[in-house]
Amino acid sequence: DTGVSQDPRHKITKRGQNVTFRCDPISEHNRLYWYRQTLGQGPEFLTYFQNEAQLEKSRLLSDRFSAERPKGSFSTLEIQRTEQGDSAMYLCASSPGTGRYTEAFFGQGTRLTVV
């Protein structure tokens, strides 16, 4: 296993368009996280899955954002009607186990540019 994989690495889209990103976590990792990172800032939590259940959502995740993890493996993050303020790096992370928190492994991220 080569780690957390995200696709695409870069996405340029026009304002108002919808975009979808994919994250493949490390095999058998139950937990999957989405974060957003803008230039010069630390990652900001968006949402978290335990297997296929979406357990936490940040207030940053507006109605235009939706995330799924249908089979408890890969996850998708969709942004509808993109705005210029959505331009950021979208990071996915996964961690093993349940209960007590364990180390999260991050992917390379998807850099979104809304023009």
Next chain:
Amino acid sequence: GESVGLHLPTLSVQEGDNSIINCAYSNSASDYFIWYKQESGKGPQFIIDIRSNMDKRQGQRVTVLLNKTVKHLSLQIAATQPGDSAVYFCAEGLVNTGNQFYFGTGTSLTVIP
């Protein structure tokens, strides 16, 4: 060299010197802390973690110190190497209940050969 996080977000050190990166966290209830290293164009990479029942933890060339009284965390890197140049983030969270981590702004470390 030493930084104070938000007030000095950049740190330059000579190769071979020790580096100290500081972080002030915000939530006194946080009981789990992680230091991440992020190189340009890459996702954050785990360096070392510490639980709130510890004051110090050592890894390979790195040491994390936790002072819960003043909500302060530091990362010490021994014998800093050019490959250590990156942005370093501290993150705080809750082990048993929270699965979202709050990251600081980060400190950019530059190692001068």
